[in-house]
Amino acid sequence: MHDDRHAPRKGAIPTHALKAAQEIVVLKWRRTSFKRLDGSIDVLDDDWSLSIGGRSLARIYLLNGGPQDGRWAWFVQVFPEGTPGNGGVGVDDDGRAAREACESLLPPAIQQALADGRKSETN
Helix, strand or coil: CCCCCCCCCCCCCCHHHHHHHCCCCCCCCEEEEEECCCCCEEEEEEEEEEEECCEEEEEEEECCCCCCCCCEEEEEEECCCCCEEEEEEEEECCHHHHHHHHHHCCCHHHHHHHHHHHHHHHC
């Protein structure tokens, strides 16, 4: 009988990609953009994404309207081991808190790559 409990889940970020994240020169939050039907690119204000190799890891954006107006929604799109899924969601009062909430739930290799990128920006 084959035991696949420890096999990577379908769609998981490959282990080599997570390890490579430690070697990425610049891993940083970027403004979220979408390709429109006409092929043009729409870059959103107050909407930030973190991705690696074309795979989205996390996103934060400013809520407009309703009872949460002015707060920041956040969600993590991977589990700590790198498999896709709902790694966490929430709302915070400011963008920095939302970003920090997301980063705390990312795989350790990604957290390290972000920390290393911040160090290189200050040097």
